[in-house]
Amino acid sequence: MDTALAATSGTSSPTGSTTSSSSWFSGIVRGRSTKSVAPPPTVASSSVVAAISESVGKGSRKKQLKxxxxKYGSNSAQVAFKxxxxxxxxxxxxxxxxxxxxxxxxxxxxIALENNNWSLVQPLLSSSYIGYGTSSLEQDALEIDQLINYLINNENSEGVILLGHSTGCQDIVHYMKTNFACSKxxxxxxxxxxxxxxxYRATLPETPAMIDLAAKMISEGKGNELMPREADSAAPITAYRYHSLCAYMGDDDMFSSDLSExxxxxxxxxMASTPCQVIFSMADEYVPEYVDKxxxxxxxxxxxxxxxxxEVEWGNHSLSNRVQEAVQAIIDFVKREGRSGWDDPWS
Structure with a gap:
């Protein structure tokens, strides 16, 4: 059964799209231009739905993007696809x-973004694929900043919206706390x-003993050394990163239900000063059953x-079973004007 996506707004709301002849925040790295032109016409909601339906029906089977x-950095892993x-x-x-x-x-x-005059950028970070176990939120934040710097200098970027999936949400929250130059x-x-x-990892039987081992290694100055293979079957992982992901109030522990207000x-x-949308899957398989979603x-x-x-009813973790709802929610956010009274830092 298809369930309609329900959205409710809080005190923050996203910015809309406005174009100019030069980057709004180009003063970060080069001289600012104040000349502006009228925004491009927006695509009607029905057109967005049509684009989503067409792409889900065809493009998702082809598994192709043009x-x-x-490259946005010197590390061999630092490439992105736009x-x-x-x-x-x-x-x-x-x-x-x-x-x-x-x-x-x-x-x-x-496809839906292109119909609304936005590009989609998929970066590879040093932590992508199996690299996460030897990386950190801090390293990811540095590379996100490098990517945005590249977009400003080489793509005349007028602003980005960061879309995080799963642990990528932690990357974004951490990045916005760094106040790096390009976060503006x-x-x-x-x-x-x-x-x-x-x-989630607390539901795995090996986790308590591995947390104790990681804490012991960190206390002995061995935080950057690798844990035993049974700590993580998907990738080599350091004591620091394991502790960050699995321990109470570790660096990655941002969304746990037992954290106090x-x-x-x-x-x-x-994050209160940044327009933000939370898309939460109400049947997320990585959220323990005891959690009130x-x-x-x-x-x-x-x-x-x-x-x-x-809230996406019956949606799984990656929303593979609710693709149209996911795309529609994201497009609605991207297209929307900022809330009344919001101070546009690039005006």
Whole structure:
């Protein structure tokens, strides 16, 4: 049974798209231009739905996207794939083991974004695929900043929206807390499946002993050394990263249902100044059954400063069974004007 997507708005809402002859925030790296032109015409909602339906029916079977592959940093892993040739970009940050074409909605989303004059950028980070175990949120944040810097200098970017999936949500939240120069270019944030790695891994029998071992290794100055193979069957993982993902109040522990209101605000409160949307799957297989999902997403949205809430009934973790709802929610956010009274930092 298809279930309609329900969305409710809090105190924050996303920015819309406006174009100019030069980057709004080009003063970060070069002289600012104040000349502006009228925004491009928007595509009617029915056109967006038609594009989604067409791409889901055809493109998702082809598993193909046409675009440009480019390097944004010196590390061999630092390449990104861009579809569409526009000066506004949605940047997709995947979760653990993710790389290119990480979710089923990527292909139809790229088509819908192009119809609205936005590009989709899929970067590979050092942590992509099996690299997550030897990386960190800090390293990911540095590379996200490098990517946005590239888009500003080489693509005349007028602003980006960061779209995180799963653990990619933690990357984005951490990046926005760094106040790196290019974070000023972030016009909005979408968190799709912001769930707790710690609570999921707590359901695995080996986790308690591995947490104790990781803590012991860190105390002995061996945080960058690898854990035993049984700690993570998918990738080599350091004691630091394992502890970050699995331990209470580890660096990656941002969305757990047992965190207090103060702890959630401490971890998420800085997002209040950024338009934010939370897309939460109400049948997410990585959320333990004992967790009240409705209560959790409400608490997360409050801690984020009043983020927009989108609950996808029966949706799984990657929304592979609710592709159209996922794309529609993202497109609605991208197209929407900022809330009344919001101070546009590029005006």
């Amino acid at each position: 675009g440009a592959l480019f 579809t569409g040739d526009f000066t506004q970009q949605v940047v997709f940050i995947g979760g653990l083991t993710d790389g290119l074409l990480a979710t089923e909605y990527i292909e139809p989303l790229s 270019a972030v016009r909005g944030v979408i968190l799709q499946a912001p769930v707790s790695d710690r609570e 103060d702890q959630l605000r401490q971890r998420l409160g800085h 409705k209560a959790l997403v409400d608490r997360l949205c409050r801690a984020l400063g009043g983020a927009e809430k989108v």
